[in-house]
Amino acid sequence: MAYWLFKTEPDTFGIDDLAARSNQTEPWDGVRNYQARNFLRDQVKADDKVFIYHSSCKQVGIAGVARVVREGYPDETQFDPESPYFDPKSSREQPRWYRVDVKFEQKFPAILSLQSIKAMPQITELGLVKKGHRLSIMPVSESEWQVLLNKAV
DNA sequence: GCCAACGTTGGC
DNA sequence: GCCAACGTTGGC
Numbered sequence: 601m602a603y604w605l606f607k608t609e610p611d612t613f614g615i616d617d618l619a620a621r622s623n624q625t626e627p628w629d630g631v632r633n634y635q636a637r638n639f640l641r642d643q644v645k646a647d648d649k650v651f652i653y654h655s656s657c658k659q660v661g662i663a664g665v666a667r668v669v670r671e672g673y674p675d676e677t678q679f680d681p682e683s684p685y686f687d688p689k690s691s692r693e694q695p696r697w698y699r700v701d702v703k704f705e706q707k708f709p710a711i712l713s714l715q716s717i718k719a720m721p722q723i724t725e726l727g728l729v730k731k732g733h734r735l736s737i738m739p740v741s742e743s744e745w746q747v748l749l750n751k752a753v
Numbered sequence: 754g755c756c757a758a759c760g761t762t763g764g765c
Numbered sequence: 766g767c768c769a770a771c772g773t774t775g776g777c
Contacts, residue, residue, distance in 0.1 A: 607774095607775090609775095633760075634760090635760095655774085655775060655776085656774080656775055656776080660775085660776070660777095714776080731758080732757080732758045732759065733758095733759095734758075734759060734760085734773085734774050734775070736774090
């Protein structure tokens with residue numbers, strides 16, 4: 601089993617929105633970065649664990665945990681001209697963008713803030729704490745996952 | 754709202 | 766294939 605961190609803007613879709621969805625499950629779509637796409641398409645597997653990270657908001661940090669319930673499949677929004685994620689250069693024969701489905705697992709009692717994550721001596725390799733890292737989907741090592749989870753709950 | 758750091762685009 | 770211009774991300 602692998603561990604991941606997915607970024608989202610809670611003003612648009614946050615951990616509470618995920619928890620409120622029917623079956624507490626939601627397709628994680630709209631990812632339009634090739635490196636992140638490759639993770640979604642090739643490496644994110646069913647039952648992998650995911651930190652839900654809130655960005656561009658008042659309380660920046662990890663809000664809770666979700667689980668992957670469906671592995672990479674074509675992101676439907678790329679085919680929808682009405683969608684902000686529409687990509688005219690993509691086709692159903694050769695989809696360019698992928699998504700996975702995630703299910704809510706838990707919300708932390710409090711946001712594990714970016715500031716506190718950066719202050720943790722064990723967290724050195726996570727993309728989040730590296731300068732200029734903007735990936736919206738990133739891997740988390742098992743040891744870093746444990747450290748972060750222990751700190752959060 | 755600012756702005757640094759990146760990614761993408763497109764002319765050549 | 767280079768690289769300048771442009772757009773986006775995301776913390777502050």
